[in-house]
Amino acid sequence: MDVGSVYRAEYGRCVATLTRLLGDIGLAEEAVQDAFAVAVAKWAEPGGGGLPPNPGGWIVTTARNRAIDRIRRESTREARHAQALLLHQPEGTEEEVGPVRDDQLRLIFTCCHPALSPLAQTALTLRLLGGLEVPEIARAYLVPEATISQRIVRAKKKIRDAAIPYRVPGEAELPDRLPPVLAVLYLIFNEGYAASTGTLLRTDLSREAVRLARALADLMPDEPEALGLLALLLLTEARRPARVGPSGELVTLAEQDRTRWDAELIAEGHALVRRCLRRDRPGPYQIQAAINAVHTDGPATDWPQVLALYDQLRQHTPTPIVALNRAVAVAEVHGPAAALAIVEQLDIPGYHLLPATRADLLARLGRAEEARAAYDEAVALAGNDTERAFLRDRRARLAP
Amino acid sequence: MRYLLAVQNDESVPLPTGADWDASLSRVEAVNEEMRAEGVWVFAGGLRSSESSTVVRVQNGTTTMTDGPFAETKEQLGGFWVIEVADLDAALAWAEKCAAACWGPIEVRPFDELSQD
Numbered sequence: 001m002d003v004g005s006v007y008r009a010e011y012g013r014c015v016a017t018l019t020r021l022l023g024d025i026g027l028a029e030e031a032v033q034d035a036f037a038v039a040v041a042k043w044a045e046p047g048g049g050g051l052p053p054n055p056g057g058w059i060v061t062t063a064r065n066r067a068i069d070r071i072r073r074e075s076t077r078e079a080r081h082a083q084a085l086l087l088h089q090p091e092g093t094e095e096e097v098g099p100v101r102d103d104q105l106r107l108i109f110t111c112c113h114p115a116l117s118p119l120a121q122t123a124l125t126l127r128l129l130g131g132l133e134v135p136e137i138a139r140a141y142l143v144p145e146a147t148i149s150q151r152i153v154r155a156k157k158k159i160r161d162a163a164i165p166y167r168v169p170g171e172a173e174l175p176d177r178l179p180p181v182l183a184v185l186y187l188i189f190n191e192g193y194a195a196s197t198g199t200l201l202r203t204d205l206s207r208e209a210v211r212l213a214r215a216l217a218d219l220m221p222d223e224p225e226a227l228g229l230l231a232l233l234l235l236t237e238a239r240r241p242a243r244v245g246p247s248g249e250l251v252t253l254a255e256q257d258r259t260r261w262d263a264e265l266i267a268e269g270h271a272l273v274r275r276c277l278r279r280d281r282p283g284p285y286q287i288q289a290a291i292n293a294v295h296t297d298g299p300a301t302d303w304p305q306v307l308a309l310y311d312q313l314r315q316h317t318p319t320p321i322v323a324l325n326r327a328v329a330v331a332e333v334h335g336p337a338a339a340l341a342i343v344e345q346l347d348i349p350g351y352h353l354l355p356a357t358r359a360d361l362l363a364r365l366g367r368a369e370e371a372r373a374a375y376d377e378a379v380a381l382a383g384n385d386t387e388r389a390f391l392r393d394r395r396a397r398l399a400p
Numbered sequence: 401m402r403y404l405l406a407v408q409n410d411e412s413v414p415l416p417t418g419a420d421w422d423a424s425l426s427r428v429e430a431v432n433e434e435m436r437a438e439g440v441w442v443f444a445g446g447l448r449s450s451e452s453s454t455v456v457r458v459q460n461g462t463t464t465m466t467d468g469p470f471a472e473t474k475e476q477l478g479g480f481w482v483i484e485v486a487d488l489d490a491a492l493a494w495a496e497k498c499a500a501a502c503w504g505p506i507e508v509r510p511f512d513e514l515s516q517d
Binding site: 113115161162163164165167169173 | 401486487488489492508509510512
């Protein structure tokens with residue numbers, strides 16, 4: 001362990017705790033950064049003793065003391081507010097031991113507050129809870145750094161000016177407030193798993209999403225959808241090693257080498273799905289996790305079971321994307337003609353997997369000419385090079 | 401924290417009349433009562449249509465008056481509440497009640513704390 005890995009592991013947790021202590025995200029970030037600057041100098045010092053036994057606790061205590069010094073020097077409105085808050089903190093309580101887990105949960109709900117725009121929610125979550133730097137977030141979403149930093153600054157200002165609270169919503173509000181949190185983590189994961197532009201995989205984003213989903217499931221063990229999201233991410237992540245072939249080409253589920261899947265992640269995901277089933281409060285993330293559990297169970301997919309789960313998912317989320325995914329299962333159970341009849345009814349503007357699925361079904365029905373046209377349509381819409389190469393390869397394999 | 405809950409009114413759509421209008425008024429009055437009972441009500445009012453507006457400008461010591469609102473858009477301020485609550489979540493919960501009671505969406509905007517002391 002060095003300061004860098006402590007930073008990665010503890011930054012978000014420390015900012016969350018300092019936000020509670022100071023009542024302001026900006027002051028909390030400054031204090032934590034100050035503390036890490038002190039840590040770099042102190043921990044690396046010869047004879048300085050290296051890492052303390054509880055680095056997170058050390059950072060929180062140091063950040064708190066630094067913040068007190070800074071507040072005494074400044075007289076801004078935020079500083080006065082923070083001073084008032086600090087005066088009401090009992091001395092020597094839990095923050096001496098380390099970051100408080102509930103603080104992180106509070107901050108996730110603040111970052112994903114529905115009064116903030118979706119991009120701001122995502123950027124803020126990655127910055128504050130993931131500890132990612134602005135250039136890293138900008139690279140991941142292929143937008144200029146200025147855009148990301150502007151969104152983050154504006155969101156933090158709104159949190160302060162409009163008094164978006166730091167608290168976990170009560171039982172009555174959770175049905176409205178949990179879904180945006182789950183959606184942000186799912187979006188972060190997906191952006192890492194099937195990047196909308198450039199190359200196919202951005203492992204760092206996916207890993208971060210899994211880490212945050214794990215923290216959320218850990219903090220809310222009674223919320224089956226939080227467990228369902230974690231299971232879904234784990235079971236998808238588990239297949240990553242087999243998803244791309246030796247020369248970087250996309251490998252479909254049916255053709256994947258199952259021995260390359262991560263057995264540990266699959267076991268963990270399956271255990272979570274079983275836990276959800278026992279609770280019997282199904283929701284969209286749990287059902288999608290169950291579908292992925294079927295895909296990763298045994299030597300081949302049990303398609304009738306997948307289709308039954310898609311029927312259930314369609315009840316919860318009757319979107320055209322779910323209908324398209326369901327059609328893939330219909331093709332396996334009832335044949336490509338039945339699936340094509342469904343797909344031809346769908347309209348999902350700009351979504352390359354619609355023409356790609358239609359192309360595949362047409363090819364299986366021996367309608368090569370129409371399949372070629374559909375592949376062309378899909379290539380034009382696909383966002384990343386790996387998927388484009390995959391679609392061109394499929395097109396080239398069609399009968400003349 | 402003090403918040404303005406502003407009713408956005410689409411003036412191109414005719415206001416409800418008769419029993420619909422009365423029902424809306426009594427829903428709004430019920431929200432006002434609830435706000436007073438909870439101690440969050442500061443001030444509230446419904447406005448006449450923007451046709452009755454006049455804009456006053458003072459430039460270089462000269463005062464000019466123009467007929468009509470600032471901007472000739474169909475979305476105009478139709479009325480407002482000023483409430484005093486703990487945080488945005490509380491303000492949003494009241495806004496939800498207001499939007500359900502009256503005839504337009506509600507914009508929730510915090511007061512600048514400096515102007516409140």
